[in-house]
Amino acid sequence: MPLMGVDTVVVQSLLPTASQPSPSTVTLEVRSKHVVADGVVSLTLAHPDGVRLPDWTPGAHIDVVLPDGTARQYSLCGDRWDPYSYRIAVLRVPEGRGGSAYVHDQLALGARVGVGGPRNHFPLVPAERYLFIAGGIGITPLLSMLRQAQMTGADWQLLYGGRSRASMAFREELTECHGRRVQVAPQDECGLLDLAAWLSEPAPGTKVYCCGPAPLLAAVERACVGWPPYSLRTERFTAAAADPVRRAPFQVELRRSGQTVTVTRETSVLQAVRQAGVEVLSSCEQGSCGTCLTPVLEGTPDHRDSVLADHERAANDCMLPCVSRSRSARLVLDL
Amino acid sequence: MSRVQATTVMPPVHDADPFAAEHLEHPEPLHQQLREAGPVVRLSRYGVHALARYQEVHASLVDWQTFQSGAGVGLANFRHEKPWRAPSLLLEADPPHHDAPRRVLREALAPPALRRLRDVWQEAAEDLLDNVLAERGEDFDAFDALAKAFPLRVFPDAVGLGPDGRANLLPYGNMAFNAFGPVNDLVKSDAPRVADLSAWVNAQCAREALSEDGFGARIWAAADRGELTQQQAPLVVRSLLTAGVDTTVHGLAAALYAFATHPGEWQRLRERPELARVAFDEAVRWQSPVQTFFRTATTDVEIAGARIPEGTKILMFLGSANRDPARWSDPDSFDLTRDPSGHVGFGMGIHQCVGQHVARLEAEALLTALARRIERIELTGEPRRHLNNTLRSWASIPVRVRTAR
Numbered sequence A: 001m002p003l004m005g006v007d008t009v010v011v012q013s014l015l016p017t018a019s020q021p022s023p024s025t026v027t028l029e030v031r032s033k034h035v036v037a038d039g040v041v042s043l044t045l046a047h048p049d050g051v052r053l054p055d056w057t058p059g060a061h062i063d064v065v066l067p068d069g070t071a072r073q074y075s076l077c078g079d080r081w082d083p084y085s086y087r088i089a090v091l092r093v094p095e096g097r098g099g100s101a102y103v104h105d106q107l108a109l110g111a112r113v114g115v116g117g118p119r120n121h122f123p124l125v126p127a128e129r130y131l132f133i134a135g136g137i138g139i140t141p142l143l144s145m146l147r148q149a150q151m152t153g154a155d156w157q158l159l160y161g162g163r164s165r166a167s168m169a170f171r172e173e174l175t176e177c178h179g180r181r182v183q184v185a186p187q188d189e190c191g192l193l194d195l196a197a198w199l200s201e202p203a204p205g206t207k208v209y210c211c212g213p214a215p216l217l218a219a220v221e222r223a224c225v226g227w228p229p230y231s232l233r234t235e236r237f238t239a240a241a242a243d244p245v246r247r248a249p250f251q252v253e254l255r256r257s258g259q260t261v262t263v264t265r266e267t268s269v270l271q272a273v274r275q276a277g278v279e280v281l282s283s284c285e286q287g288s289c290g291t292c293l294t295p296v297l298e299g300t301p302d303h304r305d306s307v308l309a310d311h312e313r314a315a316n317d318c319m320l321p322c323v324s325r326s327r328s329a330r331l332v333l334d335l
Numbered sequence B: 001m002s003r004v005q006a007t008t009v010m011p012p013v014h015d016a017d018p019f020a021a022e023h024l025e026h027p028e029p030l031h032q033q034l035r036e037a038g039p040v041v042r043l044s045r046y047g048v049h050a051l052a053r054y055q056e057v058h059a060s061l062v063d064w065q066t067f068q069s070g071a072g073v074g075l076a077n078f079r080h081e082k083p084w085r086a087p088s089l090l091l092e093a094d095p096p097h098h099d100a101p102r103r104v105l106r107e108a109l110a111p112p113a114l115r116r117l118r119d120v121w122q123e124a125a126e127d128l129l130d131n132v133l134a135e136r137g138e139d140f141d142a143f144d145a146l147a148k149a150f151p152l153r154v155f156p157d158a159v160g161l162g163p164d165g166r167a168n169l170l171p172y173g174n175m176a177f178n179a180f181g182p183v184n185d186l187v188k189s190d191a192p193r194v195a196d197l198s199a200w201v202n203a204q205c206a207r208e209a210l211s212e213d214g215f216g217a218r219i220w221a222a223a224d225r226g227e228l229t230q231q232q233a234p235l236v237v238r239s240l241l242t243a244g245v246d247t248t249v250h251g252l253a254a255a256l257y258a259f260a261t262h263p264g265e266w267q268r269l270r271e272r273p274e275l276a277r278v279a280f281d282e283a284v285r286w287q288s289p290v291q292t293f294f295r296t297a298t299t300d301v302e303i304a305g306a307r308i309p310e311g312t313k314i315l316m317f318l319g320s321a322n323r324d325p326a327r328w329s330d331p332d333s334f335d336l337t338r339d340p341s342g343h344v345g346f347g348m349g350i351h352q353c354v355g356q357h358v359a360r361l362e363a364e365a366l367l368t369a370l371a372r373r374i375e376r377i378e379l380t381g382e383p384r385r386h387l388n389n390t391l392r393s394w395a396s397i398p399v400r401v402r403t404a405r
């Protein structure tokens, strides 16, 4: 599918070469920032050097690293046909843990921010029909799904609830582009979403995708009990806080070769290990192919890849050193 | 991305047929000519554009938005030519259709999913080597006895195939990889078997034909969870059977040939068997078992000033990129001290070989077993190539080995 409004594209050759390692994609720059609804800002992030970002699929999120070193997950809601930028939309959560306040108040145009991923726990599976149900900022992962559903020729509908019209991001572009497929139901006008009307009849062949606040997810789950297994897919915005990542340099001990290297913010673990003369096979250097997977013997990695599943990350017994870093002052690798 | 620049240049034209026997047999001289001719070369014989330099091959492999696979990754343009079989849901598909099959296969073949195979394959490699030495002694055909035998012994089991008909796997793959080229003599000689080989392969993709614990069963389980449709599942299994056998056979053969002709590198591997993985990737770089794939321009595109119109087929020479002196120092040498990272022998980007970890695990098992037992390996005759439009293949690699005492 051609890029909209571009007649000819010029293939850029920003490539790793033997002497010049590929630019790390873990620090991005804020390229635009707009208020898109009451309490919601949308940000575009790009690489400072303008290189391609790792590919993603609808439903994916990235980790955004806050100044205190903790990370927050935000769904990608931009256009994957544009490989040079990511778009996220962030709701200010006054009672939250500070992630949204930082993004709203401090993350300015041109600011740099640490990013991990993208990863996808909420993939769009093939179906003839989709029913998308969004509550408030839960619209973000669904945005790119709608477009894909459209492209595959599936029949789809979106039920979009929120406190009030003004609080519902992307509402206008959705109704403009998709007309009757989109039903906007602000709570102050329509009350709670009429889930019974939408979900009471199980519809084989239809997948229900829901993202939003916990009470909405619970209500949708209840409404779908009579549906065939695997009909419903949900994503919840979790508040599970991970240990903070390190900004300070850390030591990496290469147990088999008996060396220790220091990894500063300027280099990746992979580069530091190579500088010590130890071979690690790599390929994409973007945390997406899995080639550089390395066993971890001690310490806690700061996982930034798109490869490992959550339980594999939690085991902390391996890492992708082309992008992943360290939470502990020392990592010991089986190299 | 930017709009087309004011002046566009006409790319140089070359009239070679890269699928002619002489070039399939010895691709390097043509690769060198194409690299030297320019970043983009027009191949007048087929009306396609060719990329032979690392930089442009890498850039177009990752840029799936501009260079699509959905119109076929062979010479045939699926926009107006009928594919010889239902197109692959991975190799010959673009996003969004590519997403779900890719995700399922990636998870089934990811390194953590392969852990349980490591010991089994290691043992199988040692066992195979014992048998070869016991039955054939120290003089044998390394292609036949090892490169071909090992994947055929472990991979169909890992997929979950039944015992019968496995001899069809290599001819089927050979046919599929020929089909990416023009309809030349190689394709014509496959023609009589297309129907029966396809029927056999398609039958193996059914749920009932597969054991309960293999890659195939995992694909069907994903379909049961709704991650694929029931119609997609057999085609995803078919991808394993098409892409997973001949590739590793000729990839392992490349490694064995490399060591048989580089005794110093063999000693290096024996001293440090942990180099096996890097050694295999260096062999994949050096020989590039998959030599070429096509893409189709989704829009008018400009590469290094040359304009390629929308809908044009573009032939990417992976083998040439892997020996581009602008990217690799001393590119023609097989060298274990080199870091082969970044080679495009497994492709790059969203279509990058989803089976690469499987291939590396097979190689690691076989090379480690050999390094343990074999002190020296050398050629005893001229190795013979088998010609295929896409795969750099072998027919025979006669060797003599000396076992460690």
Ligand code: HEM
Pocket: B061, B069, B073, B090, B091, B092, B102, B105, B109, B239, B240, B243, B244, B245, B247, B248, B251, B252, B284, B288, B289, B290, B293, B318, B344, B345, B346, B347, B348, B350, B351, B352, B353, B354, B355, B356, B358, B359
């Ligand atoms: C040395 C061995 C191998 C080599 C050199 C190799 C090479 C490649 C290359 C170059 C591609 C990219 C195609 C493109 O960009 O259009 C590819 C894709 C693929 N390979 Fe491999 N391969 C090998 C082994 C395997 C194995 C063992 C499997 C299965 C277990 C496998 C399954 C696939 C599949 C399914 C794709 C398509 C992926 C997609 O389009 O998303 N390959 N391979």
Ligand code: FES
Pocket: A281, A282, A283, A284, A285, A286, A287, A288, A289, A290, A291, A292, A293, A305, A307, A320, A321, A322, A323
């Ligand atoms: S090199 Fe691809 S994940 Fe690290």
